[in-house]
Amino acid sequence: MPDLRTLPLVNASVPDGALFGEAVARLFEAQVPAIAVLGSGERVVGVLSELDVLRAVFPAYLAELRQTAFLEDDSTALQERAWEARTRRATDFVRRVEPLDGDDSVTHAAERFLHTGEQALPVVEGERFIGMLSVAALCHARLDRAGPGD
Amino acid sequence: MDLLAALIFVAALALIAAEWVHRTKVALAGAALMVLVGVLDQDGAIESIDWATLGLLAGMMVIVGLTEPTGVFTFLALRVAQLSKGRPVALVFMLALVTGVLSAFLDNLTAILLVVPITLVIADLLRISPIPLVLVEIVASNVGGTATLIGDPPNIMIGTARPELSFVDFIVNLAPVALVTLLVVTSGLALVYRARLRVEPERAREVARLDAARDMREAKYVGRTLAVLLGTILAFFLHSLLHLEPAVVALTGATVMLLVAADDVESALERIEWSTLFFFLGLFVMVGGLEAQGVIDRIAEWLADASGGSRTAEGLIILWGSAAGSAAVDNIPFTAAMIPVVESVQGGEFDDGLWWALALGACFGGNATVIAAAANVAATGILGRAGEPISFARYLAVGVPVTLVSLVIATVYLLLFQL
Numbered sequence: 195m196p197d198l199r200t201l202p203l204v205n206a207s208v209p210d211g212a213l214f215g216e217a218v219a220r221l222f223e224a225q226v227p228a229i230a231v232l233g234s235g236e237r238v239v240g241v242l243s244e245l246d247v248l249r250a251v252f253p254a255y256l257a258e259l260r261q262t263a264f265l266e267d268d269s270t271a272l273q274e275r276a277w278e279a280r281t282r283r284a285t286d287f288v289r290r291v292e293p294l295d296g297d298d299s300v301t302h303a304a305e306r307f308l309h310t311g312e313q314a315l316p317v318v319e320g321e322r323f324i325g326m327l328s329v330a331a332l333c334h335a336r337l338d339r340a341g342p343g344d
Numbered sequence: 345m346d347l348l349a350a351l352i353f354v355a356a357l358a359l360i361a362a363e364w365v366h367r368t369k370v371a372l373a374g375a376a377l378m379v380l381v382g383v384l385d386q387d388g389a390i391e392s393i394d395w396a397t398l399g400l401l402a403g404m405m406v407i408v409g410l411t412e413p414t415g416v417f418t419f420l421a422l423r424v425a426q427l428s429k430g431r432p433v434a435l436v437f438m439l440a441l442v443t444g445v446l447s448a449f450l451d452n453l454t455a456i457l458l459v460v461p462i463t464l465v466i467a468d469l470l471r472i473s474p475i476p477l478v479l480v481e482i483v484a485s486n487v488g489g490t491a492t493l494i495g496d497p498p499n500i501m502i503g504t505a506r507p508e509l510s511f512v513d514f515i516v517n518l519a520p521v522a523l524v525t526l527l528v529v530t531s532g533l534a535l536v537y538r539a540r541l542r543v544e545p546e547r548a549r550e551v552a553r554l555d556a557a558r559d560m561r562e563a564k565y566v567g568r569t570l571a572v573l574l575g576t577i578l579a580f581f582l583h584s585l586l587h588l589e590p591a592v593v594a595l596t597g598a599t600v601m602l603l604v605a606a607d608d609v610e611s612a613l614e615r616i617e618w619s620t621l622f623f624f625l626g627l628f629v630m631v632g633g634l635e636a637q638g639v640i641d642r643i644a645e646w647l648a649d650a651s652g653g654s655r656t657a658e659g660l661i662i663l664w665g666s667a668a669g670s671a672a673v674d675n676i677p678f679t680a681a682m683i684p685v686v687e688s689v690q691g692g693e694f695d696d697g698l699w700w701a702l703a704l705g706a707c708f709g710g711n712a713t714v715i716a717a718a719a720n721v722a723a724t725g726i727l728g729r730a731g732e733p734i735s736f737a738r739y740l741a742v743g744v745p746v747t748l749v750s751l752v753i754a755t756v757y758l759l760l761f762q763l
Contacts (some may be wrong), residue, residue: 254730255464261415261559264422
């Protein structure tokens with residue numbers, strides 16, 4: 195059975211000294227739902243996902259609200275908040291996640307995605323980061339290899 | 345064995361107050377320990393659980409959980425901000441009034457969870473700090489919750505433990521003093537905060553432009569959900585006449601709401617806070633252990649000795665003692681322990697004055713510290729997540745004076761009308 199190394203992993207990461215704005219640019223460019231933030235020896239410090247970026251750029255109280263149809267855009271406030279976030283370090287916004295291991299089975303990876311709610315997780319060999327695996331890449335690879343059973 | 349029971353309970357209270365471990369884990373571990381070491385036998389443990397309180401809480405959680413998506417609470421909070429027209433004192437009073445009334449007829453924790461997030465939006469739009477407004481809301485939730493049987497967990501426990509005390513009895517005996525206290529403490533807080541809550545007229549106009557009812561118009565089942573909510577509140581008023589326990593009223597209301605306003609039962613039941621229900625369950629078993637070992641009777645005897653047998657002194661010791669105990673630990677476990685004490689102190693003759701003293705002490709004491717009431721923990725948690733953390737000491741600077749003023753009002757009230 196194939197392990198995770200055989201899947202299309204994306205080398206989407208920034209060093210832990212990167213600014214938030216740089217990390218978001220990398221996230222956008224890499225076209226994966228999350229990137230890894232790496233410390234020394236390419237060790238995974240945490241991940242920065244699209245939702246993490248959303249939380250950083252928009253007011254924190256949004257997560258506490260269920261009804262917001264009444265809200266109108268407060269462009270000055272949004273601009274100020276985005277500017278403030280942009281110049282902070284990416285590590286201020288990362289979340290620690292349990293990385294997948296290159297040896298893990300694809301079924302295990304699928305279970306991890308289901309139960310963590312993450313859309314992309316870092317894959318490591320030992321402690322070294324080897325790439326981000328997204329749900330889309332995992333499923334696309336499975337569909338590509340699909341065929342009728344015996 | 346009695347010493348062991350007391351030790352387990354005090355250790356559990358200390359751990360709950362220290363917040364090192366989740367309070368539900370502490371309560372369940374304390375309960376399990378009491379049974380395992382033989383403080384209480386298994387049948388006694390099951391019998392000590394007040395299922396009516398758990399039913400009342402669970403029913404209200406479902407009702408509120410299904411009412412929230414209607415947007416009615418968002419409408420109320422936003423509308424009062426608009427009506428205040430950016431005047432700080434008006435804003436403080438109106439938010440306090442809405443929080444107090446919602447606390448009285450839903451419960452104070454729920455009121456906080458509904459009102460505080462909207463307050464953050466209002467403060468952001470008005471370009472003022474949300475902290476003074478949220479502190480006012482915490483105080484209003486604890487004081488407003490004092491007014492009814494369902495407003496604050498201590499009252500829920502007292503009301504279900506003493507069936508003689510109806511929903512209307514709570515309102516008649518506690519709502520007036522709660523209202524006076526709310527007006528007094530809100531006036532004080534408005535005076536203290538009015539300079540910090542000045543709003544630029546342009547910002548007030550921005551808030552006034554918002555369409556407060558938009559979420560309500562876009563929500564499903566608004567009419568039927570509000571009809572069930574109001575019907576349930578009416579049934580609480582009439583529960584003595586209908587010979588229905590408050591828990592039956594709440595669970596029936598929840599059932600009707602599930603039937604008429606829930607597309608998916610599973611997600612509707614997810615609104616039940618199981619950790620809270622298990623916290624109560626653990627507490628009831630621990631208090632059952634204290635009762636079984638005679639600890640409660642000894643506390644009651646000490647209380648009777650300290651008061652010299654005077655009913656007035658007993659009432660005032662219960663009032664101030666339960667406020668201090670609630671401030672130090674949490675008003676829920678403290679009330680759970682005090683209910684059998686008050687039962688023992690009153691002896692064979694039912695004495696509602698002592699119960700009102702306990703309710704006022706525990707509910708008003710809930711304002712003293714961040715950990716004194718679940719509503720405070722929830723509100724400060726929301727503030728922290730929104731990037732506006734409030735320290736224990738900063739809370740104390742508001743909580744202690746508010747509690748002292750509230751207790752003085754409660755003392756005068758009890759002396760004049762109850763003791």
